[in-house]
Amino acid sequence: MRRRLRMLMGLSVMALVAAGCGGGGGEAGGGAAPPAGGGARADGVLKLGFVLPQTGQLAFLGPPQIQAARYAVSQINEAGGVLGKPIPDLVGGDEADQAAVAQQSADRVLASGVDAVIGAAASGMTLAIIDRVTGANVVQCSGSNTAPNLTDYNDNGYYVRTAPSDALQGPVLAETVVADGHSRVAIVARADDYGRGLAKATAQALEEAGATVALNETYDPNSQNFDALVQQVRGAQPNAVVLVSFEEGTQVLKGLIEAGMGPGSVGIYGADGLRSEELPQLVAPGNPAVLAGMKGTAPASADNPQFLTDLRSFAPELTEVQYAPQVFDCVNVIALAAESAKSDDPAVFKDKIVEVTRDGTKCTTFTECQRLLANGTDIDYDGVSGPLDFVPAGEPGTASIEVYTFNDQGALQSLRTVQSASAK
Template sequence: MSVFTRSRRSTVLGAIALVGASAVVLAGCASGGSGDDGGDTSTPEARDLTLKIGTILPDTGTLAFLGPPEEAGVGLAVDDINEAAKGIEVGPVVWGDSGDTDNKAYATTIQKLISEKVDAAIGAASSGVTKLFLDDAVAAGILTFSPANTSLDFTNWDDNNLYWRTAPADTLQGEVLGNVVAEDGHENVAVLYQNDSYGTGLNKVFQDTFTGSGGKIVAEQSYNTGDTNFDAQISAILASNPDAIALITFDEIYTIGPALIAAGYPAKDLYLVDGNLKNFGSDEKWPAGVSMEGAKGTSPAGPKPDEDFQKRLNDWWVADGNAELKDYTYSNESYDAVVLIALAALAANSTDSADIAGKLQEVSGGSGDGEKCTSFADCADLILDGKTANYDGYSGPITFDEHGDPTEATIGVFQYGADNLTTRIDL
């Protein structure tokens, strides 16, 4: 069963959820490439592998704020793997934009990754975007590994075992969000959600959890991707006189949040999710003078942030010619995705996508009796010694099930301060 450890309002507000394999039905799957002779690791032997990875992450679109931390995670992991010199090298990354379901940048990128014959593609961030290119990736034999997809639909996707993810499915975040809202003493809640696989899935689990605790949903409004006017939905929600509002959106928060506050709704009673939980105080797109102080949000943030790791991510990003990172959302999951792919390739002694997929559950600790290790170099040493590695990364224990979903994950709870920046409060 799910184990939720949450502090009460009398102490520190927050929520951590650690879920075991039997707790909830999560989601995932993956494929790709340029195989070596693959598979036989019965005796320790030298490796000489070259892995080719591409990205299909949001440089543009409604989730563009996730692009920098995710790409930094990929880039830093590649550097760490190559510097370790353990018999596998990751060649130059084929970088690509996923965009969103509106601008459709993914359509060009997936064809580029297929033509480049990458062994694995990291992305997309949006579940809705991944759904639009995943079948093409599977048909091309590319291992697709998302650091941020949370839709429940991927659990049973027909993917030939070629889709995997380090982000937990919406089941977990929805449960945490529902419990946090209930713990805060709210009884009559309205929901405004995006009408796609991400929004509908997260909304359902949130509502089931909140109503299961005795709460009532007094209004439910949705919108479609690409909509820019939300006056009707906001009016309907406010008319229901809710004591809290859950906003399950992407960039639409830039319109919806300020509109609610301008209408007199208190920010402290707003609840956000990973798709819109941003540091507005450092965001030029957020209207000046609009305060989100007191609002809360949830995100699959992993364990307590590692400040040294975040510094390394930022240093890598800046050295690549970019401005400093403003956000680290899904950077852990992106880093771990690349490390797990490399470890699986090392364990399989192959860069063939199917061979890599065949070892991903093992190196995550989801099968076998592996020895725990927390860095690529240490895990690689175990594999090269003929042992089984069990990688616990910056995003947590991971521990994949047979569907390619992590069965252990931590959901962080954040709160906005007077500076419109978030602070994690579940630690």
């Protein structure tokens, strides 16, 4: 997702990918030895935990993901649980958009003896904890990580994600720019795993389509002033600008408009981090037409209104549902892998994760899939976020990417959905 990220904590609907949900810095591994235990203490009970944003810049992404995980557990337990036993209450930790906090949370969750961890939401925060989690022989599944560098990460098969890589979104974003007749493009992106990854994929696809990438610049998302960045864009003399950002993108857009480079003068394109109904109001309060004509792309969830209705019945306080379908699918894939392996030991069921998402009899609920597995039938779980069809790296091999725009009234509209497939 397909998906919306809220721009500021407390505001609704900003989509990440995503995350692309790739925000956050964080060094891979975190520099500490993983705690002992985890799934090595397999006891027939599948135990799950999460490391998701409850505070910090991405706190708005926490509730939909946490509640989606809890909802999935409730559905599984109503069906009799995994291996005949209910999944206990989730053990939670805050990623907080800070590597040190995410690492401490991961340590606490792992110390509780979980078999799998849901999260982190941001790719940067996953890179801060992935060695801790997978190094403890515990499965990790994110529903919103989109950074391409996670595809080939050395995780021994313990890390998977239900969100598509930005390597699949970049070509669609580039195709959208070129199809609109633009041939000289400036790309500006957050200097983090999400920004660099999507910028690289987009630049490569633009050049393969014959366009000139006049500027490909990253910036510090914590900067208080983007004037120099705007001047770099202006100096490149592009006829289109691609902006890969989160909430700080509102300031960049204001600067571009003030410099005479708004959507009325050049093509302006965003990605999942700017897919927000609030964006025009944040950029120019009282002037909803300010971004008329701006376009962008974002991972699209399957059109599944019944799931969203059911989720909101389970968690009535939810306002944002971004990446909820993907996290719901994370929990189900893990549970079905354990059922298929007949074990809650991550070292055993991790090898079934890819298998339960492809090349079998299609099923769409835990109950349906569990029944097939009990009869010795190979399954192909199609989730509430859409068909997963994992590639060997443990991520979707195809993705539905939405192309969106803002109309003259400032309303966010979906133009079309494009299928994008991995070369792997």
